[in-house]
Amino acid sequence: MPDEKKKKIVKTIKVDVDKCNGCRACEVACSALHAAPPYSSNNPARSRIRIIREPLKDIYVPVYAGEQAKAECLGRDKYVIDGKEYEECAFCRASCPSRDLFKEPDSGLPLKCDMCECDPTLEKPLCVQWCLVNALTYEEREEEAEEEPRPEDVEVSVEALVDKYGLEKVLDTMDRLSLSKKG
Ligand code: SF4
Numbered sequence: 001m002p003d004e005k006k007k008k009i010v011k012t013i014k015v016d017v018d019k020c021n022g023c024r025a026c027e028v029a030c031s032a033l034h035a036a037p038p039y040s041s042n043n044p045a046r047s048r049i050r051i052i053r054e055p056l057k058d059i060y061v062p063v064y065a066g067e068q069a070k071a072e073c074l075g076r077d078k079y080v081i082d083g084k085e086y087e088e089c090a091f092c093r094a095s096c097p098s099r100d101l102f103k104e105p106d107s108g109l110p111l112k113c114d115m116c117e118c119d120p121t122l123e124k125p126l127c128v129q130w131c132l133v134n135a136l137t138y139e140e141r142e143e144e145a146e147e148e149p150r151p152e153d154v155e156v157s158v159e160a161l162v163d164k165y166g167l168e169k170v171l172d173t174m175d176r177l178s179l180s181k182k183g
């Protein structure tokens with residue numbers, strides 16, 4: 001009998017930059033959810049979504065924190081869409097050495113959107129719920145799952161973080177992250 005492939009749920013947030021008005025409610029909601037304990041404070045610097053704002057040009061770009069980039073890019077992107085010229089790196093999701101976005105304010109550790117994984121589970125990510133103009137839309141689809149990472153690979157990643165940031169910072173941040181998930 002053929003092996004049945006495992007399925008996984010892929011979560012997507014669709015961003016419509018034309019609808020975003022730069023209100024930053026999404027930043028406030030995300031940072032509140034990730035406070036320790038959850039909802040005890042809000043500080044957009046802790047948010048996993050940030051708005052690139054240039055009000056004079058009517059430019060508002062919601063950007064989600066993605067993977068960390070350890071070094072700056074050698075080149076830069078510059079986009080012009082519908083006559084609007086966006087600032088360099090405007091659409092980039094990385095926490096990188098060239099800018100302050102997506103860095104935990106206390107420890108400097110990189111932040112990454114976790115799609116609001118917490119217990120109890122939210123019906124939709126909080127930033128989507130608080131975007132009252134529907135610039136953010138949540139979607140889910142089912143796909144075949146890739147192989148699980150081997151435990152030894154996970155250990156190597158944790159070791160690399162400890163080497164770079166020190167055990168105390170890593171433990172402190174893991175502690176805060178696990179507290180925010182308990183909310
Ligand atoms: S999906 Fe959740 S974790 Fe990700 S940016 Fe939105 S509120 Fe933050």
Ligand code: SF4
Nearest residue numbers: 020021023024026131
């Ligand atoms: S809540 Fe919606 S409209 Fe407000 S800044 Fe975020 S994405 Fe833009």
